[in-house]
Amino acid sequence: MSEISQKELDGFRADARAWFSENVPAKPEFMMPLTFMEVGTDQQFDFLRGWQKKVYEAGYLGAAWPKKYGGGGLAQALQDIATQEMYRAGGPIMLNAIGLNWAGPLILDMGTDEQRNQYIKGILSAEDIWCQGFSEPDHGSDLGAAQTRAVRDGDDYVINGSKIWTTQGNYAKYMILLARTNPDAQRKYDGLSFFLAPMTVPGVDTVPIRKLTGEYGFTQTFFTDARIPATTLMGGEGKGWQVAMRTLEYERGARGGQAGGYVMVYPDVSKVVDLAKRAMRNGRPAFDDPAIRERLVKLLTTYRGLKLNSTRALIAPLVRDRPLSLPLSAKLVRSEFYREINQLAMAMQGPHGAYYVGEPEAYDDAIWQRSYLNSFSATIGGGTSQIQHNIIGEHVLGLPKS
Numbered sequence: 001m002s003e004i005s006q007k008e009l010d011g012f013r014a015d016a017r018a019w020f021s022e023n024v025p026a027k028p029e030f031m032m033p034l035t036f037m038e039v040g041t042d043q044q045f046d047f048l049r050g051w052q053k054k055v056y057e058a059g060y061l062g063a064a065w066p067k068k069y070g071g072g073g074l075a076q077a078l079q080d081i082a083t084q085e086m087y088r089a090g091g092p093i094m095l096n097a098i099g100l101n102w103a104g105p106l107i108l109d110m111g112t113d114e115q116r117n118q119y120i121k122g123i124l125s126a127e128d129i130w131c132q133g134f135s136e137p138d139h140g141s142d143l144g145a146a147q148t149r150a151v152r153d154g155d156d157y158v159i160n161g162s163k164i165w166t167t168q169g170n171y172a173k174y175m176i177l178l179a180r181t182n183p184d185a186q187r188k189y190d191g192l193s194f195f196l197a198p199m200t201v202p203g204v205d206t207v208p209i210r211k212l213t214g215e216y217g218f219t220q221t222f223f224t225d226a227r228i229p230a231t232t233l234m235g236g237e238g239k240g241w242q243v244a245m246r247t248l249e250y251e252r253g254a255r256g257g258q259a260g261g262y263v264m265v266y267p268d269v270s271k272v273v274d275l276a277k278r279a280m281r282n283g284r285p286a287f288d289d290p291a292i293r294e295r296l297v298k299l300l301t302t303y304r305g306l307k308l309n310s311t312r313a314l315i316a317p318l319v320r321d322r323p324l325s326l327p328l329s330a331k332l333v334r335s336e337f338y339r340e341i342n343q344l345a346m347a348m349q350g351p352h353g354a355y356y357v358g359e360p361e362a363y364d365d366a367i368w369q370r371s372y373l374n375s376f377s378a379t380i381g382g383g384t385s386q387i388q389h390n391i392i393g394e395h396v397l398g399l400p401k402s
């Protein structure tokens with residue numbers, strides 16, 4: 001693709017800025033989810049689905065995905081600008097997170113032309129919501145031991161078993177499903193296959209699971225003799241582990257190609273300083289406490305470091321020695337950072353930290369409390385922080401497998 005001039009970039013930014021300032025919807029009266037993992041009511045779902053469709057139709061989502069499958073066919077730099085302007089204008093999150101960020105890029109990357117034609121447009125428009133069926137009640141971190149069975153029967157596979165923590169499972173039309181096609185394979189990984197499974201066939205049932213904030217967002221998903229077409233297999237029978245690992249690279253942000261937009265909104269980090277000046281702790285503003293100030297400075301320095309690292313990752317000579325270090329550590333450091341900054345915001349409030357959403361005494365309508373409780377999600381989903389440490393140890397530092 002030819003280089004884009006600064007004038008074109010600036011023009012695109014000006015258009016995007018104008019569009020978002022006119023089109024970002026007013027804050028609804030109902031509580032909005034902070035992330036795609038807390039979409040729990042039909043009201044929230046319909047609102048966010050409508051918003052994603054509108055952004056896509058305006059050309060500000062999937063702008064860099066190929067035109068022939070429903071994308072905009074533009075440069076990634078333009079999609080990045082659109083995302084920045086969306087954030088600047090305070091736009092709501094994109095709903096179809098799994099479709100936009102991992103199923104979609106995976107289908108573009110490894111799918112057949114037919115699969116791309118079938119699925120990509122519906123992902124962008126939010127017509128087709130996607131979920132992910134990897135974790136099972138007894139197999140989360142140990143994903144390679146997944147037991148949900150897929151048995152070939154004519155032109156179909158018959159699925160039996162259960163997946164858990166299925167984000168948006170009750171709204172999804174499709175699931176990226178990891179299931180066992182060969183229980184006798186010598187290596188457990190070789191017995192797995194990967195499917196772009198429809199959720200609308202008989203024999204698929206979802207039961208919502210409540211989170212510690214009282215919100216919903218994921219389900220346990222049961223398969224009872226659910227028949228899915230064999231054409232939904234991706235990567236070939238017995239090759240599911242390789243496809244799943246590629247999916248996790250997209251999910252953890254270690255591989256680019258996502259559609260754009262954002263799917264989580266935590267409180268603005270810069271506002272934590274403002275909170276420190278307002279929140280009273282032992283009768284004085286938290287900001288007056290040197291221990292709080294020290295933690296604050298450390299975390300704000302980390303935040304700055306994270307931002308600089310994103311830029312550094314784009315400059316090849318700076319990451320040549322350990323090219324995987326930044327991509328593989330991004331999920332770990334970001335998710336732990338947000339948990340810590342929210343934890344500090346709670347600590348600053350002293351006993352006030354016990355007030356919750358709707359209570360007049362709570363600072364900022366308890367956004368920090370809610371955000372703190374929800375911030376654990378990202379440190380677990382997509383692989384826990386301990387697992388990310390293992391990955392960095394093995395694949396970046398070259399340590400032996402434990």
Ligand SMILES: Cc1cc2nc3c(=O)[nH]c(=O)nc-3n(C[C@H](O)[C@H](O)[C@H](O)COP(=O)(O)OP(=O)(O)OC[C@H]3O[C@@H](n4cnc5c(N)ncnc54)[C@H](O)[C@@H]3O)c2cc1C
Pocket residue numbers: 037131132133134135136137138139140141142164165166167168218376377378380381382383384385386387390
């Ligand atoms: C909000 C949320 C949304 C999610 N959405 C989805 C989804 O859409 N689809 C889906 O498939 N899954 C989803 N998950 C599930 C998630 O991927 C799993 O919870 C995660 O992989 C951990 O698995 P587990 O819960 O079985 O914990 P376990 O694997 O039982 O782990 C328990 C503890 O042991 C530690 N541990 C385990 N093995 C090791 C090891 N080898 N080395 C060091 N420590 C270890 C873990 O770090 C953890 O602290 C979601 C989870 C959350 C919290």
